Amino acid sequence: MSDTWNTRTKLVHGGTRRSQYGEMAEAIFMTQGFAYESAEAAEARFIQAGEDEFIYARYGNPTVRMFEDRMAGIEGAEAAFATASGMAAVNGALMSLLRAGDHLVSARALFGSCLYIVEDILPRFGVEVTLVDGTDIEAWRAAIRPDTKAVFLESLSNPTLELIDIKAVCDLAHAVGAQVVVDNVFATPIFSRAFDLGADVVVYSTTKHVDGQGRCLGGVVLGRAEYIRKVLEPYLKHTGGAMSPFNAWVMLKGLETLDLRVRAMSESAHKIAHALAGHNKLARVIYPHLSGHPQHALALRDMEQGGTVLSLDIHGGQEAAFRVLNALQIFTISNNLGDAKSIITHPATTTHQRLDVAQRDALGITPGLIRVSVGLEDVGDLLADLETALAAA
Numbered sequence: 519m520s521d522t523w524n525t526r527t528k529l530v531h532g533g534t535r536r537s538q539y540g541e542m543a544e545a546i547f548m549t550q551g552f553a554y555e556s557a558e559a560a561e562a563r564f565i566q567a568g569e570d571e572f573i574y575a576r577y578g579n580p581t582v583r584m585f586e587d588r589m590a591g592i593e594g595a596e597a598a599f600a601t602a603s604g605m606a607a608v609n610g611a612l613m614s615l616l617r618a619g620d621h622l623v624s625a626r627a628l629f630g631s632c633l634y635i636v637e638d639i640l641p642r643f644g645v646e647v648t649l650v651d652g653t654d655i656e657a658w659r660a661a662i663r664p665d666t667k668a669v670f671l672e673s674l675s676n677p678t679l680e681l682i683d684i685k686a687v688c689d690l691a692h693a694v695g696a697q698v699v700v701d702n703v704f705a706t707p708i709f710s711r712a713f714d715l716g717a718d719v720v721v722y723s724t725t726k727h728v729d730g731q732g733r734c735l736g737g738v739v740l741g742r743a744e745y746i747r748k749v750l751e752p753y754l755k756h757t758g759g760a761m762s763p764f765n766a767w768v769m770l771k772g773l774e775t776l777d778l779r780v781r782a783m784s785e786s787a788h789k790i791a792h793a794l795a796g797h798n799k800l801a802r803v804i805y806p807h808l809s810g811h812p813q814h815a816l817a818l819r820d821m822e823q824g825g826t827v828l829s830l831d832i833h834g835g836q837e838a839a840f841r842v843l844n845a846l847q848i849f850t851i852s853n854n855l856g857d858a859k860s861i862i863t864h865p866a867t868t869t870h871q872r873l874d875v876a877q878r879d880a881l882g883i884t885p886g887l888i889r890v891s892v893g894l895e896d897v898g899d900l901l902a903d904l905e906t907a908l909a910a911a
């Protein structure tokens with residue numbers, strides 16, 4: 519892969535490894551292990567595996583390596599490690615960095631399972647965690663201490679789409695030598711600028727836009743070679759969070775069309791947000807590139823487009839929200855996002871049900887809030903579906 523290639527080219531060709539058959543499509547090396555020519559060769563490989571040498575699929579596999587190299591290429595990262603799911607990636611990134619006695623500062627508005635890791639799991643192992651309102655830079659300044667080891671945040675929060683000023687947080691963290699880990703799902707690899715803005719480690723659930731067709735779980739951690747090879751890889755390869763070669767192949771094929779899909783979905787999301795802004799059934803339309811968004815200027819600075827998700831706050835609370843969900847014909851009630859199929863989610867009763875009312879209020883997750891993941895269908899059909907359903911509210 520050439521560093522001078524642009525993203526579209528890297529998405530199609532990056533990381534490709536051909537076998538002796540010269541296959542056009544990436545091969546699925548559906549193998550757990552690898553045979554050695556001799557006992558001496560096995561010994562040598564265990565001492566130091568070469569670039570094209572593998573030992574065991576939990577450590578690495580040619581199809582998985584293609585996916586890792588392609589992801590690293592498009593993000594401009596030195597190295598990547600692919601995982602069985604987005605949560606294996608988040609858990610691996612944080613657990614490998616932190617140990618008992620360390621201090622972590624994290625944004626409070628997190629994907630439910632991420633919140634479980636920082637609030638429940640890490641403290642069990644003696645990690646001290648401080649949660650902050652991620653949009654308040656003074657809160658970060660107050661929480662980050664000389665002994666802070668790492669900082670964790672989602673670049674764009676779920677489901678209220680609040681942006682965090684990654685650059686400002688990185689400046690504060692780096693001043694005390696802390697590593698910044700960014701869960702970048704909502705920004706997508708296409709609109710992400712997390713590494714440019716200073717992030718040390720970037721994590722994706724590739725279940726979302728990278729697969730983009732609702733088939734496989736997957737995740738990836740990206741960062742400097744020193745961190746990926748010496749800190750993260752030993753943790754993940756011995757704890758079993760490896761990605762399946764089959765899933766890596768699905769993800770590779772997903773990457774080929776990622777730029778096209780994400781841009782088309784994002785353009786539709788923007789059109790829908792713009793068309794629904796000010797609708798009399800809606801208290802709020804939340805979309806980063808809409809001028810009323812509280813961090814609109816930051817969204818324009820850090821994101822080339824507004825992303826594929828918007829949220830709507832419907833007058834009339836849960837009852838009205840449920841009526842809208844049940845009236846939709848094209849949008850499917852589910853909880854994935856970044857999929858070719860448009861998906862509608864009621865966070866308060868599903869993805870964020872575990873939180874109590876006070877916690878949901880603090881995060882802006884009102885009973886009338888619905889999250890809209892815009893897919894690849896015709897945008898006119900999607901808008902008509904939403905407008906008809908809103909009339910039912």
Ligand SMILES: *Cc1c(COP(=O)(O)O)cnc(C)c1O
Pocket residue numbers: 603604605606608629631632672676701703704723724725726735736737
């Ligand atoms: C979905 C998601 C995850 C978890 O990914 P899985 O692939 O479901 O394990 C983590 N963080 C964010 C922001 C997500 O949207």
